[in-house]
Amino acid sequence: MTIDAFERSLADRTRGLVIAPDHRQYDSARSLFNGMLDRRPRLIFRPADMDDLVSAVRWASESDLAIAVRGGGHSVAGHSMPDDGFVIDLSRWRSATVDPGRRIAEAEGGCLLMDLDAATAGYGLAAPSGTFIDTGVGGLTLGGGISHIIASEGFGCDALIGVELVTADGRVVEVDEEREPDLLWALRGGGGNFGVVTRFRYRLTPLERMYSGSLSYRGPAVGAVLARLFELDTSAPDELSTQAIVFWSDEDGGPIVRINVDWRGEPDDGDAAIRALLVDPVPFATTLQPMTWLQAQARFTPIPFGLRHYWKGHLVSQAPAGLADAIITAAEGSGDEGFILVELIHGAAHRIPDDSAAFGGRRAVANVTALSIWQDAGGDEAGIAWGRRAAGLFEPYSLSGGGYLNYPEVDQTAARVAAAFGPERFARLRTIKRTWDPDNRFRHNANILPA
Numbered sequence: 001m002t003i004d005a006f007e008r009s010l011a012d013r014t015r016g017l018v019i020a021p022d023h024r025q026y027d028s029a030r031s032l033f034n035g036m037l038d039r040r041p042r043l044i045f046r047p048a049d050m051d052d053l054v055s056a057v058r059w060a061s062e063s064d065l066a067i068a069v070r071g072g073g074h075s076v077a078g079h080s081m082p083d084d085g086f087v088i089d090l091s092r093w094r095s096a097t098v099d100p101g102r103r104i105a106e107a108e109g110g111c112l113l114m115d116l117d118a119a120t121a122g123y124g125l126a127a128p129s130g131t132f133i134d135t136g137v138g139g140l141t142l143g144g145g146i147s148h149i150i151a152s153e154g155f156g157c158d159a160l161i162g163v164e165l166v167t168a169d170g171r172v173v174e175v176d177e178e179r180e181p182d183l184l185w186a187l188r189g190g191g192g193n194f195g196v197v198t199r200f201r202y203r204l205t206p207l208e209r210m211y212s213g214s215l216s217y218r219g220p221a222v223g224a225v226l227a228r229l230f231e232l233d234t235s236a237p238d239e240l241s242t243q244a245i246v247f248w249s250d251e252d253g254g255p256i257v258r259i260n261v262d263w264r265g266e267p268d269d270g271d272a273a274i275r276a277l278l279v280d281p282v283p284f285a286t287t288l289q290p291m292t293w294l295q296a297q298a299r300f301t302p303i304p305f306g307l308r309h310y311w312k313g314h315l316v317s318q319a320p321a322g323l324a325d326a327i328i329t330a331a332e333g334s335g336d337e338g339f340i341l342v343e344l345i346h347g348a349a350h351r352i353p354d355d356s357a358a359f360g361g362r363r364a365v366a367n368v369t370a371l372s373i374w375q376d377a378g379g380d381e382a383g384i385a386w387g388r389r390a391a392g393l394f395e396p397y398s399l400s401g402g403g404y405l406n407y408p409e410v411d412q413t414a415a416r417v418a419a420a421f422g423p424e425r426f427a428r429l430r431t432i433k434r435t436w437d438p439d440n441r442f443r444h445n446a447n448i449l450p451a
């Protein structure tokens, strides 16, 4: 079938916007966060409503086409925009509502974190999601979700209590603990493998005030501070969530670490909880201050689409002194915009039963990922090489040999995906995949082959 005839066959069955390569919106619609990926899908479809989306999924199934789903478009590996593929683009599905009495939020499948946060904050409530407000809730929740309140609430997927899902054969299924518990388990970390999520339902927590900001250290202090942060995290209260950003300063000829602190509570108690980080060495800069939940969520400036990215790392099972050394060694060569991101994991994230979600990294003590970021194609080789080299340095500490699936390298292998879940979870996921998507129609993701 020619593209025109193909496009017409979809347009005849639907009312939404069909964007083919000759459409004036094609280039903006196919743009991805990672500027290294110049993907040219066959058709992009923006459904007008639920019936329309169901028609498009049925059309794809009858045409034997794989379906990619675009939520917030932040997949660093470009999963949501495959070359020559069919994309269902939910970027206009951004409504979020809150039931304050039941402390539940519902977010449409294309919502960004800012849509969800803005809806919940008005009621003094919050969902554990992520740390950059322009990220899509879709990919983030389905792949795990590391947020400013991970220690008290667990991963983003732990707060997922239900979804409305359009399956590969075009059925609309309500998924929750009562109706489809296996599928809910799979959606908590198993990615976009099981259908198009049109509505996410989250359990919320009361939260208005945060004490948040960063502490920065440079030079020889960095190793000691990282070691202290790892030590602190082994006994930190649930109110404290932290992450470290380590990069190389050419000006200093040495590393700099910025520790992002989020304390859920009063400033004095927060200072007491992080006392070990405030003295000897003293940070050269601090920005900690009381703020609203929305201010805490919005404090990182969004990274613009179009920069070039190669992200690779490991969920680590332990954080000995050797890991701090590896991070500092890795930081050298990070370039102007790259850095090592260390997201500490403790508290509720560890206590929530491991069998409640498909997410495979619950026992990790941290996510340690090299975020290689640069501007021009000329930097591709060096940028990719640095990301790979850094991830190699973290590998000896890896929980399972897999990384955090929400930070996928563009050349992610099937072995790394399987390793991220471990053999038992992966086998169970493959069985569930066979039930709901036997033809692997949803394969543009961290793919789980049907058993």
Ligand SMILES: Cc1cc2nc3c(=O)[nH]c(=O)nc-3n(C[C@H](O)[C@H](O)[C@H](O)COP(=O)(O)OP(=O)(O)OC[C@H]3O[C@@H](n4cnc5c(N)ncnc54)[C@H](O)[C@@H]3O)c2cc1C
Pocket (backbone or CB within 6 Å): 033, 068, 069, 070, 071, 072, 073, 074, 075, 076, 078, 079, 080, 081, 090, 109, 110, 129, 130, 131, 132, 135, 136, 137, 138, 139, 140, 141, 142, 143, 144, 145, 146, 147, 191, 192, 193, 195, 196, 197, 198, 303, 406, 407, 444, 445, 446
């Ligand atoms: C700048 C930046 C900051 C980030 N910060 C964090 C963070 O703080 N914490 C964290 O945990 N992660 C973070 N991430 C990683 C983020 O979770 C992933 O990039 C995630 O895939 C983004 O989801 P998206 O919907 O924007 O992506 P998209 O590219 O739109 O989608 C990625 C994949 O998710 C699936 N998907 C998306 N929506 C749906 C849906 N409605 N139904 C079915 N499948 C769907 C599809 O398989 C799709 O291929 C960040 C990423 C970036 C680029």
